[in-house]
Every structure is written in C-alpha cells, then in structure tokens.
Amino acid sequence: MSESKLDTLWREISDLTATEAVLGWDQETMMPPKGQAARGNALGTLAGIKHAKMxxxxxLESAEACAEMAAEDSVAEAKAREALRQIHRARKIPADLAKALAESTSSGLASWQKARASSDFSLFAQDLETLVRLNQEKASALSPDGPAYDALLDEFEPGATEAVLGPLFDSLRADLSPLIQAVSDSGVVVDESPAQGDFSEKAQAVFGKMVAQKMGYDFEAGRLDLATHPFCTGFSPSDVRITWRYQTDDFRPALFGIMHEAGHGLYEQGLNPAWVGTSIGGAVGLGMHESQSRMWENLIGRSRAFWEWALPEFRAAFPGKSEVTVDQMFPALHTAKASLIRVEADEATYNLHVAARFEIERRLFSGKISVADLPEFWDQTYEDLLGIRADNVSEGVLQDIHWSMGAFGYFPTYTLGNLINAQLFETMGQEIHDLDAQMAQGDFHTIREWLRAKIHTQSSRYSSDQLVEKVTGSPLSADAFLAGIRKVTAEVYGISGNNM
Amino acid sequence: MSESKLDTLWREISDLTATEAVLGWDQETMMPPKGQAARGNALGTLAGIKHAKMxxxxxLESAEACAEMAAEDSVAEAKAREALRQIHRARKIPADLAKALAESTSSGLASWQKARASSDFSLFAQDLETLVRLNQEKASALSPDGPAYDALLDEFEPGATEAVLGPLFDSLRADLSPLIQAVSDSGVVVDESPAQGDFSEKAQAVFGKMVAQKMGYDFEAGRLDLATHPFCTGFSPSDVRITWRYQTDDFRPALFGIMHEAGHGLYEQGLNPAWVGTSIGGAVGLGMHESQSRMWENLIGRSRAFWEWALPEFRAAFPGKSEVTVDQMFPALHTAKASLIRVEADEATYNLHVAARFEIERRLFSGKISVADLPEFWDQTYEDLLGIRADNVSEGVLQDIHWSMGAFGYFPTYTLGNLINAQLFETMGQEIHDLDAQMAQGDFHTIREWLRAKIHTQSSRYSSDQLVEKVTGSPLSADAFLAGIRKVTAEVYGISGNNM
Known part of the structure; x- marks a missing residue:
C-alpha cells in the first residue's frame, strides 16, 4: 500500500525527468541556435516543479511509511532507500537554487559551444563562473560542514568522496606512469595506418549502425544522430537515443564512439520494465553506466576476437582497406601514448586524463584556484601527468561539455567505470567459456544477456558497490583493469611485465 | 503589481505549453516507434501539472485582481481577459479528464498511423471511440446544457458556434457549387503538366527552403523536417519548427506545403517579444493562424506576380522544366476540380472539404452517427458535396491527423482562415500600392512587415474578430474570398462571372 503510494508519486517525478531529458537531447541535436534562452526557461520551470514534488x-511521508513497512532486503525496501536518498538531498537545496542551476546550464552550453568553436576561453568564463558559484552554493547547502567537492561527487556516484578517490588516482598514476614510460623507452612506434585513410561519413554511419545492431541496440526503441559531443540519453527503456561524430581520416572515433554509446544504450534499454518509473527504475550510477559503455568499446570492440568477425565487414565497407589483417589492426587499437583529447585517448592513458580533471576540480572547489586560472592550470596539469600541452583552449580546458552543463564531480565516474568494467569482464569470461569464439562469430547474444541479467535488469535495486560484489564475488579493485592494460600493452610494445 | 503577479504565474504555464509542444514535435518527427507509451505518460503528467497550475x-485571484485594476482597453486588461477565459475553461474540466485526454492522444496517433498505412479503419476505431467519448465528457463538463460541438469549437476559435458556422457553410456551398458546376460545364480541362514531371526530393528541399527564406522565415530560429503530416509548431518566437512532405511526380504538395507552414511560422516568429510567456503571448486563434498560412500559400504563392520572380529559379532548379512560362504555370495552380485529399485540394473546392468535416463532426457529437458509421458516412458526405468517393479509408476518413490527436471542432478554423486571409489581403493591396511589382522582384519584405505590424505583433491583444475589424475596417465576411475565387476561376476556365 505504502509502496504503491510511493510508486504513484514517483511516476510524476520520473515523467518530469524523462521530459527534461527530451528537452536536453533536442537542445544538443535539433534545436536552432536562437532557441536557447526559451529552452533555458522551460528547463528552469521543470526543475522548479520537480523540486517542489520531490x-x-x-x-516524504510515503517513502518513510514504505521504509517502515518493507521487509528486509525487499524491493520495497530498495525503493524506500533510493527515494529517501534523493528526497533528503533535494530538501537541502532551496527551490530558487534548483531553478537557477537548471536555467544556467542552457546558457552555459551555448557559450561553451561558441567559445570552443573560436578557441576563446573568455566567451565562456562568465557563464562558467556562474556555474561554479551556483555549484558552490549547492555543495554548501548539501553539506554545510564537509568538503564542497564531496557533495558534488555524491550526485553522480552516491558515496564517492575525495578521500577515497584521491588515493585511488594516486595509485593508478603510480602504476600507469611507469607503464607509459616503459612504452616510451621501448622506442616502438605503432603503425596506426590500418585505422587511418579515407572514410566517408556515409560508410562510417552504415558500418557503425550495423555494429550497434549486432550488439543488440534496438533501433525501434532508439536513434543514432550526429552531435558535437557523443552521448546517450534514455527517456524510458523503449526510447533511448545515442549520438556520434566522425573524422574522415580515421575510423576509430566514430566506431568506438558508437560502440561506447550503444553500450550505454543497451543498459538503458535493458532496465527492468517492472520498475520503470519507480525510484529504483534507473541505472544504478554513472560508474556502472560507464562500465557498460567501456566494456563494449574497449574489451569487446578492441579485442582480437571481435575483429576476427568484424574485419571482413570492415574491408567490404571501406575501399582501400581490403588488405588489412587482424594482426595489423590490433596494435592500432591499443596504442599507449599521451594525447590531448580525453574521449579519443587510449586505454592506457585515459585514466590520467580523468586524474587531471579530478585534480583541477578538487582545487577549484576548495578555492585553491579560480575560474580565471583554469586555462593555465589545465595545461600545467596535462604537462605534469601526460607530458604534453594543448596548443589552444579548444583542445585544452574547453574540450569537455560537462562543466557547461554544470556537471562538476562527474569525471571520476569514468575511471570507476573502467575498473568496474574490467572486473565484470573477468567474471563474465569465467562464466561464459567460449566468449572469444562467440565474438569471433559476431554473436554477442550471450554477452548481452549476461549483462542484461546481471546488471541491466537490476536497475537501482542494489547500490553500485553491492552489485559489483554480488556479481563478481569481490569488492571493486583496480586489479583486473591494471592486469588487462599491462597485458595488452606488453604485447603491442613488446615489453615484459617486469619492466613496468 | 497584479499584472506582474499574473505574468509570473503565467510564465510557468507558458513554459509547460512549450514543453508539451517540444514533446509533440519530437513524437511526430524523431521518436522511435516503441517510445509511444512512455511519451503518452509524460504528456499526461505534464497535462495534469498544467491543469493544477491553471x-x-x-x-484565479491574480487574474481577477488584474482585471479589477486594469485601465480600460489596456494591455493589462487584455491579459486578464485572456487569462480568465482559459482559467474558467480549465476549472470546468476535472483533473483526471485533462490527464486522460492528453494520454489518449499519444496512443491515438500511433494507431491512426498504423490504420492509415494499412488502410484499415478497425485498427483506429477503438482509440477513436475513446477519444470521442473523452471529448463528449469534456464538452459536457464545459457546457452542461449547450450543444457538445459548440464547446469543442470554442477551444480552437473562441466564440465559434454551430449556429453561426452552419449558415456560413450553407452559403459557401450555395456559392461554390454553381461555380464548380460552371467549371464542369465549361468542358475546359486545365493542362497540369507544367506542375508534373520528375522532381527529386533534394531539389524540392533546396527550392522550398530558398522560398521560405525569401518569405523571411528565420532558420536560425527554426527548422524544416520531413514528416507524414506537414505542420508548424512554436515553442517560442525564437524556436518555431515546420515540416513538409513531397511527391516526386508533382512539385505542388511540397512547395505549397512549405509556403503554408512557413506562413504559420512567420506568425509564430513574429509574435510580440514583450508579451512572450504572458496570457496574451500566443497567436490569437487558429482562424487567424490559418489566414497567415493560406495567404502565403494561395494569394502570394499562386499569384502571377510571385511566378514572375520564381519561375527562373524554378526552371534552374528542376531539369525538364526549363521552358515553362508563367502563362502555362498559372492555370496549373488554379484548378477547380473535386478531389479526395483536403490538404491537396484547390482553393475553389477546399471549403467543401471543410464543410464535409463540419457536417460529420456535428452529427458525431449530437449522437446522430457513431464512430462505426464514420467510414460510410464520410464517403456519403463526399459524394453529396464533391460528387466523388474514396477507394479506400486512407484517402477517406483516415486522411487527417486531427481526430487522432483528439482535435474535434478544429477543421472549421481552416475556412475561417480562408475568409480572413482574403479580407486581409484586400486591405493589404489597398495599403501597399506596388504589391505585385514587389512580388515580381522576389521582394516580400513589405508584405511580411505589414503582416508583422498588423497581425503578428498583436499576439492575443485583441480577439480575432476585433483584430479583423481593426485592420480591415469591416467585420469578417466571405465577400473578398468569393470575389477572388470567382475571378481566378473565370480566368482559368474562361467563364464569365454571370454564369455562376
């Protein structure tokens, strides 16, 4: 009774969230430039209404009643837990602030796009200052005594803190830096030409779509559109949309971008239909979400087995590539070299990009640096961590969309996703014995159903930590990820694990 | 003070209306098929929230206070008038009914699309029955003692009634039937070949877009997309979207469809920026809206002067049409013959299509016929009015989208639009002396600015009747429309006005 009361009330909130997502998708893919101000108003109004409902x-009473009456470890208990977490969070944020945050992101997105297009940080600085200030206000409303950055991290990954993530990034740096150094010392230069050449937009779209379909992404419940920034957004499991972008001289950004987003898309399409619209109806957190996208992108999409199947299709799709072999392609998918753009970074260096953002954000929100310091501090951090500097702000501090949308504390979920991804894939390999043989046949059915049963249909029934441990039998660690990256890097660069 | 209080509250309603429009546009242009059920839920929730706010x-108190304090004939008075009209209307409709109506349209739209694609009325019948029943309930909530159809008509054209429209359609039929008969008796068959041939989608898109741009439709504040049903929807004056469809063997549906929708679009883009989001921020009514679209489509787009300018562009755009002259094209744009599809009907017969729908709807809502009778009654009415019958329901009772969206009483606004359109254009011709010369130069600036000043920027400051009289100096009549249609038909078919 109290559970169904909570479900009824939550459905409105869920419908409002879906509505905000439609407006957001439209804003990034379809909206004409002048539509921005009115869209900001509409999003502000929706945020205000949702805040009032929440x-x-x-x-609150219905969630508390549900919590009281729920049997231990029941679905009702999970619904009450998740509802109360979100309700208590919302109650700490003043309505005006919730509305101002929603309104500011629309303007921030527009000025970031302009600033990035003309590589001029000053065009974005004022909106960014507003976004940072509003997020500072939000953080101090959420947690008046704790560190501001923790309050922000918690939104994207419930329970994540600077105190836990700091040492995690330190240890990843400690492991990855010698690896990158060993690669550099090896003198080996990977031949990336199998991935480079002349790839038409059309052929890349057809090929990418075919792969997404093979993965099981349902186009009757989804779309693929061009956008400046690849992303996935779900309005319900039956309407989940992904976007892509492409280069005509390199197929990797498009294909792996599509596989990445389709990995997110499979999670959203696979959420438990019975719980849609309830407080546990959504994905469990961004780290888990990113584990799904990165598994398809990296552990499946860059595997030898995948290319056993995909190569003939690839050869047929792209003229000039009819001679490429798997042995030639494999190294081009596993470089380990410092680069400027996070979304195109290889597996070995990717977490260093995230570490850089973690450093920058924690300092920004502890007041150690200001918005004006960002361009220079960004470049300095890249030099420290990756040994390279951007030539311009478009490839530096302006490369990511996140801050323009007011998302601070989001990036660390990418690294959590990498770790979860590797740990899940290890377990999957133990449970599906002929995994490689299936991939080499282009058969991804068993993989998808394994993920669907173990992860997707769990929705938010358990916390992310609980789910990882439930599925893999161990708490989350970096072991599987590091073992994997060492192995593949050793193979591609001909270096032994001992040198790292 | 009371005015600004009302404005503040109304802005939320306006933002919710804009949000519903985004979801509606997406549903018809972008949404994957499986997204329908969740979209219906979201629209239902939004309708419920809007209803509660309204x-x-x-x-109500703020609108009443505004009405009390407003000076006579002031903007504040207009805001209070329009707010109170909508508030009192909403207060008569139970919240559950408002929500059910919104939810049912999403399902109706989907089943109508299926039924139409397979020409099977039975696939739509059940949803249509629900839609009719809910609208009967709505009508009796709005007006417990009056005729149901009047209550529905009033939603689209405030003040319209069956008692006024009945005689109007009777008199149009009385004037148009002899005209169509005289055309038939003349034995003249218009050569439509200048409008027929081979027109690629791409060339039609480029040409149509060029014409829309010439008209002044701002693509920085709008889009043009393909859709099953051409329509225009505005989220704000700076985000107004139009759709089109095409035939490859006849350029008329695409070009005149685009000019029609761009005419609507100019109205939406030209609404008074100072009043956006207030109760008088929108267009004054559907009749006035339709006057804008039909003026561009028919009185401008099918004029000799327009083609003086457009023909060289047309010849260059479409291979095989490089020899066509204005004298050849003109008759092909002014046929007067019975046809099955309303949106492709010529000016002379168009109002008979509307008269047919008026007959059918008034009987449906007075209980004289039922949903099951519709296919046969539709065909019978077409035979009575136009002398032809559809071969299948897709070209008959299923041709229009309106009922699937729960819009009953909408069609008569098309005829009102035709009449307003002709009367406004007559006045415009008196005030702009070299109108034809400007069109022949492809210069539509003065026309657009005249419409903007006289109509668009008036938003809902006055009622539709008031505005027509204010701009033209006379109350609305059918005179200008009938004079125009008689003149052009006489010219094309070589018959004198006295024979009609």
Whole structure:
C-alpha cells in the first residue's frame, strides 16, 4: 500500500525527468541556435516543479511509511532507500537554487559551444563562473560542514568522496606512469595506418549502425544522430537515443564512439520494465553506466576476437582497406601514448586524463584556484601527468561539455567505470567459456544477456558497490583493469611485465 | 503589481505549453516507434501539472485582481481577459479528464498511423471511440446544457458556434457549387503538366527552403523536417519548427506545403517579444493562424506576380522544366476540380472539404452517427458535396491527423482562415500600392512587415474578430474570398462571372 503510494508519486517525478531529458537531447541535436534562452526557461520551470514534488511532505511521508513497512532486503525496501536518498538531498537545496542551476546550464552550453568553436576561453568564463558559484552554493547547502567537492561527487556516484578517490588516482598514476614510460623507452612506434585513410561519413554511419545492431541496440526503441559531443540519453527503456561524430581520416572515433554509446544504450534499454518509473527504475550510477559503455568499446570492440568477425565487414565497407589483417589492426587499437583529447585517448592513458580533471576540480572547489586560472592550470596539469600541452583552449580546458552543463564531480565516474568494467569482464569470461569464439562469430547474444541479467535488469535495486560484489564475488579493485592494460600493452610494445 | 503577479504565474504555464509542444514535435518527427507509451505518460503528467497550475486559487485571484485594476482597453486588461477565459475553461474540466485526454492522444496517433498505412479503419476505431467519448465528457463538463460541438469549437476559435458556422457553410456551398458546376460545364480541362514531371526530393528541399527564406522565415530560429503530416509548431518566437512532405511526380504538395507552414511560422516568429510567456503571448486563434498560412500559400504563392520572380529559379532548379512560362504555370495552380485529399485540394473546392468535416463532426457529437458509421458516412458526405468517393479509408476518413490527436471542432478554423486571409489581403493591396511589382522582384519584405505590424505583433491583444475589424475596417465576411475565387476561376476556365 505504502509502496504503491510511493510508486504513484514517483511516476510524476520520473515523467518530469524523462521530459527534461527530451528537452536536453533536442537542445544538443535539433534545436536552432536562437532557441536557447526559451529552452533555458522551460528547463528552469521543470526543475522548479520537480523540486517542489520531490520536497513535498506527501512524498516524504510515503517513502518513510514504505521504509517502515518493507521487509528486509525487499524491493520495497530498495525503493524506500533510493527515494529517501534523493528526497533528503533535494530538501537541502532551496527551490530558487534548483531553478537557477537548471536555467544556467542552457546558457552555459551555448557559450561553451561558441567559445570552443573560436578557441576563446573568455566567451565562456562568465557563464562558467556562474556555474561554479551556483555549484558552490549547492555543495554548501548539501553539506554545510564537509568538503564542497564531496557533495558534488555524491550526485553522480552516491558515496564517492575525495578521500577515497584521491588515493585511488594516486595509485593508478603510480602504476600507469611507469607503464607509459616503459612504452616510451621501448622506442616502438605503432603503425596506426590500418585505422587511418579515407572514410566517408556515409560508410562510417552504415558500418557503425550495423555494429550497434549486432550488439543488440534496438533501433525501434532508439536513434543514432550526429552531435558535437557523443552521448546517450534514455527517456524510458523503449526510447533511448545515442549520438556520434566522425573524422574522415580515421575510423576509430566514430566506431568506438558508437560502440561506447550503444553500450550505454543497451543498459538503458535493458532496465527492468517492472520498475520503470519507480525510484529504483534507473541505472544504478554513472560508474556502472560507464562500465557498460567501456566494456563494449574497449574489451569487446578492441579485442582480437571481435575483429576476427568484424574485419571482413570492415574491408567490404571501406575501399582501400581490403588488405588489412587482424594482426595489423590490433596494435592500432591499443596504442599507449599521451594525447590531448580525453574521449579519443587510449586505454592506457585515459585514466590520467580523468586524474587531471579530478585534480583541477578538487582545487577549484576548495578555492585553491579560480575560474580565471583554469586555462593555465589545465595545461600545467596535462604537462605534469601526460607530458604534453594543448596548443589552444579548444583542445585544452574547453574540450569537455560537462562543466557547461554544470556537471562538476562527474569525471571520476569514468575511471570507476573502467575498473568496474574490467572486473565484470573477468567474471563474465569465467562464466561464459567460449566468449572469444562467440565474438569471433559476431554473436554477442550471450554477452548481452549476461549483462542484461546481471546488471541491466537490476536497475537501482542494489547500490553500485553491492552489485559489483554480488556479481563478481569481490569488492571493486583496480586489479583486473591494471592486469588487462599491462597485458595488452606488453604485447603491442613488446615489453615484459617486469619492466613496468 | 497584479499584472506582474499574473505574468509570473503565467510564465510557468507558458513554459509547460512549450514543453508539451517540444514533446509533440519530437513524437511526430524523431521518436522511435516503441517510445509511444512512455511519451503518452509524460504528456499526461505534464497535462495534469498544467491543469493544477491553471486551476489554482492563486492564479484565479491574480487574474481577477488584474482585471479589477486594469485601465480600460489596456494591455493589462487584455491579459486578464485572456487569462480568465482559459482559467474558467480549465476549472470546468476535472483533473483526471485533462490527464486522460492528453494520454489518449499519444496512443491515438500511433494507431491512426498504423490504420492509415494499412488502410484499415478497425485498427483506429477503438482509440477513436475513446477519444470521442473523452471529448463528449469534456464538452459536457464545459457546457452542461449547450450543444457538445459548440464547446469543442470554442477551444480552437473562441466564440465559434454551430449556429453561426452552419449558415456560413450553407452559403459557401450555395456559392461554390454553381461555380464548380460552371467549371464542369465549361468542358475546359486545365493542362497540369507544367506542375508534373520528375522532381527529386533534394531539389524540392533546396527550392522550398530558398522560398521560405525569401518569405523571411528565420532558420536560425527554426527548422524544416520531413514528416507524414506537414505542420508548424512554436515553442517560442525564437524556436518555431515546420515540416513538409513531397511527391516526386508533382512539385505542388511540397512547395505549397512549405509556403503554408512557413506562413504559420512567420506568425509564430513574429509574435510580440514583450508579451512572450504572458496570457496574451500566443497567436490569437487558429482562424487567424490559418489566414497567415493560406495567404502565403494561395494569394502570394499562386499569384502571377510571385511566378514572375520564381519561375527562373524554378526552371534552374528542376531539369525538364526549363521552358515553362508563367502563362502555362498559372492555370496549373488554379484548378477547380473535386478531389479526395483536403490538404491537396484547390482553393475553389477546399471549403467543401471543410464543410464535409463540419457536417460529420456535428452529427458525431449530437449522437446522430457513431464512430462505426464514420467510414460510410464520410464517403456519403463526399459524394453529396464533391460528387466523388474514396477507394479506400486512407484517402477517406483516415486522411487527417486531427481526430487522432483528439482535435474535434478544429477543421472549421481552416475556412475561417480562408475568409480572413482574403479580407486581409484586400486591405493589404489597398495599403501597399506596388504589391505585385514587389512580388515580381522576389521582394516580400513589405508584405511580411505589414503582416508583422498588423497581425503578428498583436499576439492575443485583441480577439480575432476585433483584430479583423481593426485592420480591415469591416467585420469578417466571405465577400473578398468569393470575389477572388470567382475571378481566378473565370480566368482559368474562361467563364464569365454571370454564369455562376
């Protein structure tokens, strides 16, 4: 009874969230440039209404009643837990602030796009200052005594803190830096030409779509559109949309971008239909989400087995590539070299990009640096961590969309996703014995159903930490990820694990 | 003070209306098929929230206070008038019914699309029955003692009634039937070949877009997309979207469809920026809206002067048409013959299509016929009015989208639009002396600015009737429309006005 009352009230919140997502998708893919101000108003109004619903006495009472009456470890208990977490969070944020945050992101997105297009940080600086200030206000409303950055991290990955993530990034740096150094010392230069050449937009779209379909992404419940920034957004499991972008001289950004987003898309399409619209209806967190996208992109899409199947299709799709072999392609998919753009970084260096953002954000929100310091501090951090500097702000501090949308504390979920991904894939390999043989046949059915049963249909029934441990039998660690990256790098660069 | 209070409250309603419009546009242009059920839920939730806002004691009090304090004939008075009209209307409709109506349209749209694609009325019948029943309930909530159809008509054209429209359609039939008969008796068959041939989608898109741009439709504040049904929807004056469809064997549906929708679009883009988001921020009514679209489509787009300018562009755009002259093209744009599809009907017969729908709807809502009778009654009415019958339901009772969206009483606004359109254009011709010369130069600036000043920027400051009289100096009549159609038909078919 109290569970169904909570479900009824939550459905409105869920419908409002879906509505915001439609407006957001449209804003990034379809909206004409002049539509921005009105869109900001509409999003602000929706945020205000959602905030009022989320902070009503009625929903709090129904969640508390549900918590009281729920049997231990029941679905009802999970619904109450997740509802109360979000309700208590919302009740700490003043309505005006919730609305101002929503409105500011629309303007921030527009000025970031302009600034990035003309490589001029000053065009974005004012909006960014507003976004940082509003997020500072939000953080101090959420956690008046704790560190501001923790309050922000918690939004994207419940329970994540600077105190836990700091040592994690330190240890990843300690392991990855010698690896990158050993690669550099090896003198080996990977031949990337199998991935380079002349790839038409059309052929890349057809090929990418075919692969997404093979993965099981349902185009009757989804779309693939061009956008400046690849992303996935779900309005319900039956309407999940992904975007892509491409280069005509290199197929990797498009294909692996599509596989990445389709990995997110499979998670959203696979959420438990019975719980849609309830407080546990969504994905469990961004780290888990990223584990799904990165598994398809990296552990499947860059595997030898995958290319056993994909190569003939690839050869047929792209003229001039009819002679490429798997042995030639494999190294081109596993370089380990410092680069400027996070979304195109290889597996070995990717977490260093995230570490850089973690360093920058923690300092920004502890007041050690200001918005004006960002361009220079960004370049300095890249030099420290990756040994390279961007030539311009478009490839530096302006490369990511996240801050323009007011998302601070989001990046670390990418690294959590990498770690979860590797640990899940290890377990999957133990449970599906002929995994490689299936991939080499282009048969991804068993993989997808394994993920669907173990992860997707769990929705938010358990916390992310609980789910990882439930599925893999161990708490999350970096071991599987590091073992994997060492192995593949050793193979591609001909260096032994001992040298690292 | 009371005006600004009302404005503040109304802005939320306006933002919700814009949000519903985004979801509606997406549903018809972008949404994957499986997304329908969730979209229906979201639209239902939004309708419920909007209804609650519109029926709150707070907004009623602020509108009443505004009405009391407003000076006679002031903007504040207009805002109060329009707010109170909508508030009182909403307060008569129970919240559950408002939500059910919104939810049912999404399902109706989907089943109508299926039924139409397979020409099978039975696939739509059940949803249509629900839609009719809910609209009967709505009508009796709005007007417990009056005729149901009047209550529905009033939603699209405030003040319109069956008692006024009945005689109007009777008199149009009385004037148009002899005209069509005289055309038939003349034995003249218009050569339509200048409009027929081979027109690629791409060339039609480029040409149509060029014409829309010439008209002044701002693509920085709009889009043009393909859709099953051409329509225009505005989220704000700076985000107004139009759709089109095409035939490859006849350029008329695409070009005149685009000019029609761009005419609507110019109205939406030209609404008074100072009043956006207030109760008088929108267009004044559907009749006035349709006057804008049909003026560009028919009185401008099918004029000799327009083709003086457009023909060289047309010849260059379409291979095989490089020899066509204005004298050859003109008759092909002014046929007067019975046809099955309303949106492709010529000016002379168009109002008979509307008269047919008026007959059918008035009987449906007075209980004289049922949903099951519709296919046969539709065909019978077409035979009575136009002398032809559809071969299948896709070209008959299923041709229009309106009922699937729960819009009953909408069609008569098309005829009102035709009449307003002709009367406005007559006045415009008196005030702009070299109108034809400007069109023949492809210069539509003066026309657009005249419409902007006289109509668009008036938003809902006055009622539609008031505005027509204010701009043209006379109350609305059918005179200008009938004079125009008689003149052009006489010219094309070589018959004198006295024979009609």
């Amino acid at each position: 902070t009503s006495a009625e929903i | 029926t709150s004691a707070e907004i």
